[in-house]
Ligand code: HEM
């Protein structure tokens with residue numbers, strides 16, 4: 233069974249926001265919500281680097297653990313989805329998420345936030361019909377055998393999506409060809425435990 | 437090189453001019469050769485990872501990892517989301533999750549159910565505290581209608597908030613498997629709406645209640661003695677108490693401190709429209725949940741003593757009046773001050789039918 237993952241190669245990302253636009257377009261996301269964002273550290277400095285961030289479909293997902301309604305579930309492909317019919321908009325998933333992925337259409341008094349929205353890895357969500365699914369969660373490209381549009385459209389192929397093993401293989405190959413021992417994600421003291429990129433760089 | 441060889445065929449040097457051209461051509465070839473060797477050397481160097489490391493744009497440095505982990509953003513940090521004030525990684529999220537799920541949630545449950553079990557045990561072993569002397573039938577006004585109304589409104593709201601709050605924390609383990617998604621979706625949505633809208637009303641009313649009772653709850657020396665003697669709960673020891681005894685004052689001050697903390701953190705959680713950071717929300721949630729579960733546990737003790745645990749206490753808060761004997765046995769110092777204001781049942785009934793709220797209060801500050 234596949235374990236779907238994203239990975240952004242920070243040595244390639246040129247901060248073009250193509251992924252952000254592709255996602256908006258693929259999923260017809262509500263006004264004000266942007267499931268993917270591009271973060272640039274040290275903009276304009278010699279060590280500038282950019283990375284595209286959205287839900288990373290965590291193995292041990294913090295959002296899932298704290299949700300009071302227990303509305304998250306993991307698909308067989310390791311994709312973290314949620315049921316908007318159960319969501320009460322309490323915001324807990326956002327407090328717990330490492331990547332700031334969950335978003336809300338509003339943020340009003342008395343905790344009125346509306347239904348949480350986040351990246352679905354283009355895998356839709358629970359619904360009675362295809363139309364309802366599209367309306368609530370956006371497209372289900374996975375069901376059509378396609379990968380998330382953000383990664384498919386990435387002009388530099390910085391953003392990779394797919395089975396963790398394939399993504400790791402591609403990245404490892406790049407790292408070897410680049411000649412960089414550590415690839416794009418070096419010097420992370422925590423990496424040996426949990427970082428896909430680091431593992432990829434060191435298996436090759 | 438290709439350029440040169442393409443020019444070469446069919447061209448033969450003929451004169452001195454031709455010779456000069458030949459020398460030029462040789463030098464050009466030599467130059468190209470030298471250059472291409474240079475290029476090859478560069479290519480070789482590129483294949484050496486160690487050398488590459490020294491010349492390439494640096495990867496992510498330890499300093500950048502520190503920056504990311506600490507969540508600091510700095511002037512050259514960019515985020516393409518239109519209203520985002522988030523750092524790249526929310527590293528406190530996992531800490532919050534651990535504190536809430538691993539500590540607050542199980543220990544909160546232990547506190548509330550442990551307290552309930554202790555109270556049940558106490559009831560079965562020690563039992564209800566009955567009045568020692570027979571009732572005299574003479575009544576004393578203890579709680580005016582205004583205070584009773586305030587107390588019961590606050591109490592009702594408290595119970596609703598405690599139940600809905602605990603549903604937010606534990607409901608998914610019980611009600612979702614029990615009722616199925618259809619009912620659970622409806623139930624948890626109602627839970628959140630009740631909690632988030634009644635919470636602020638509770639907060640405001642509790643503050644009013646606390647202010648209206650502060651005079652009776654200033655700690656006195658005899659309260660300390662009351663505690664040392666265990667409040668006279670067990671056995672027939674005599675303990676001094678004014679209008680409020682030591683235990684009631686303790687409950688008052690717990691509400692005035694922990695209760696205020698719960699209300700304040702509740703307001704922080706309830707009004708995200710002020711754009712509080714995720715870290716603020718995490719802290720507010722922990723303070724709120726710990727305080728609220730603590731209050732819930734302690735409130736069980738208060739409820740027990742006020743109803744099952746003590747004969748004659750509940751009537752004070754329902755009818756407003758207590759029996760003279762009850763006053764003498766539980767609040768002797770207060771009784772000494774107001775004993776000349778006792779009323780017969782008929783007098784009380786007459787007063788009540790003529791509009792209870794205008795009753796003169798028999799409460800005193802001791
Ligand atoms: C002014 C009063 C109060 C306000 C404004 C308030 C507000 C809140 C809010 C906004 C939440 C987050 C849940 C969500 O947004 O869906 C919450 C959670 C909670 N509240 Fe309150 N609350 C108040 C009083 C109380 C009281 C009196 C209790 C208990 C006696 C209580 C118990 C809880 C509990 C147990 C949680 C769940 C914590 C968790 O899931 O981690 N609250 N409250």
Ligand code: SF4
Pocket residue numbers: 286287288289290293294295296312328329330331332333334350
């Ligand atoms: S929403 Fe956040 S915590 Fe949940 S799976 Fe996605 S990245 Fe992980």
Ligand code: SF4
Pocket residue numbers: 295298299300301302303314318319320321322323324325326334348
């Ligand atoms: S906002 Fe919705 S999905 Fe997120 S924790 Fe609350 S109920 Fe769950």
